[in-house]
Amino acid sequence: xxxxxxxxxxxxxxxxxxxxxxxxxxxxxxxxxxxxxxxxxxxxxxxxxxxxxxxxxxxxxxxxxxxxxxxxxxxxxxxxxxxxxxxxxxxxxxxxxxxxxxxxx
Amino acid sequence: xxxxxxxxxxxxxxxxxxxxxxxxxxxxxxxxxxxxxxxxxxxxxxxxxxxxxxxxxxxxxxxxxxxxxxxxxxxxxxxxxxxxxxxxxxxxxxxxxxxxxxxxxxxxxxxxxxxxxxxxxxxxxxxxxxxxxxxxxxxxxxxxxxxxxxxxxxxxxxxxxxxxxxxxxxxxxxxxxx
Numbered sequence: 001x002x003x004x005x006x007x008x009x010x011x012x013x014x015x016x017x018x019x020x021x022x023x024x025x026x027x028x029x030x031x032x033x034x035x036x037x038x039x040x041x042x043x044x045x046x047x048x049x050x051x052x053x054x055x056x057x058x059x060x061x062x063x064x065x066x067x068x069x070x071x072x073x074x075x076x077x078x079x080x081x082x083x084x085x086x087x088x089x090x091x092x093x094x095x096x097x098x099x100x101x102x103x104x105x
Numbered sequence: 106x107x108x109x110x111x112x113x114x115x116x117x118x119x120x121x122x123x124x125x126x127x128x129x130x131x132x133x134x135x136x137x138x139x140x141x142x143x144x145x146x147x148x149x150x151x152x153x154x155x156x157x158x159x160x161x162x163x164x165x166x167x168x169x170x171x172x173x174x175x176x177x178x179x180x181x182x183x184x185x186x187x188x189x190x191x192x193x194x195x196x197x198x199x200x201x202x203x204x205x206x207x208x209x210x211x212x213x214x215x216x217x218x219x220x221x222x223x224x225x226x227x228x229x230x231x232x233x234x235x236x237x238x239x240x241x242x243x244x245x246x247x248x249x250x251x252x253x254x255x256x257x258x259x260x261x262x263x264x265x266x267x268x269x270x271x272x273x274x275x276x277x278x279x280x281x282x283x
Contacts, residue, residue, distance in 0.1 A: 063253055
């Protein structure tokens with residue numbers, strides 16, 4: 001086993017996550033891509049903790065898994081709320097915060 | 106004996122990484138949301154296997170119980186509840202083109218990350234007895250990481266309250282739709 005393979009794997013996960021966030025419009029795929037990026041970071045932290053023979057990195061990953069669980073609950077609640085208001089899963093419908101109202105210009 | 110162990114570890118790594126990368130590619134390529142979620146489930150299970158390969162038995166457990174058992178299954182439940190299929194999904198005519206373009210844009214960043222990581226140490230040393238097991242993890246967690254641990258508990262509590270508040274039915278929205 002050599003650490004290079006694990007580095008390549010974690011970089012691949014992170015990059016596929018970025019590609020998914022940028023290129024897809026289905027809001028669920030965007031959500032899962034964000035989780036994939038977090039998983040890539042997890043893999044890198046575990047590899048480095050094994051490499052340095054210290055468990056600090058692994059404990060960090062344990063805390064990150066808890067953060068992922070919190071993020072998932074908030075994101076899924078947001079998806080349900082946005083779905084109720086616009087009846088669609090298209091992320092282009094969810095740009096209300098990014099737009100300036102025409103009347104206020 | 107040592108050589109056979111290395112070959113075995115390499116073979117397991119190859120199988121797991123095929124599942125991991127294939128699952129994540131399937132996740133961004135499938136049109137149906139449910140298929141994407143199942144590919145993501147496979148990828149997360151393979152990631153748990155990679156954790157086990159890195160001598161982290163406790164993280165292997167935590168990944169399967171929390172990431173797979175709770176997070177992905179919760180996502181699957183929401184997908185099944187909303188139940189949008191086929192024509193009801195967002196129309197993405199140029200999906201492959203967008204994926205190709207963003208891959209080209211992301212590639213230099215990946216190469217930069219690779220070059221940066223290659224400057225680090227590359228060979229694994231032998232671990233001490235009990236590395237990554239529950240006992241040592243608990244010792245490190247409660248010696249060095251007590252404050253982040255408590256902060257996480259507050260974060261989870263506020264996430265719970267926030268999820269309930271966000272997902273609750275909005276009275277104003279109901280009146281507008283009537």
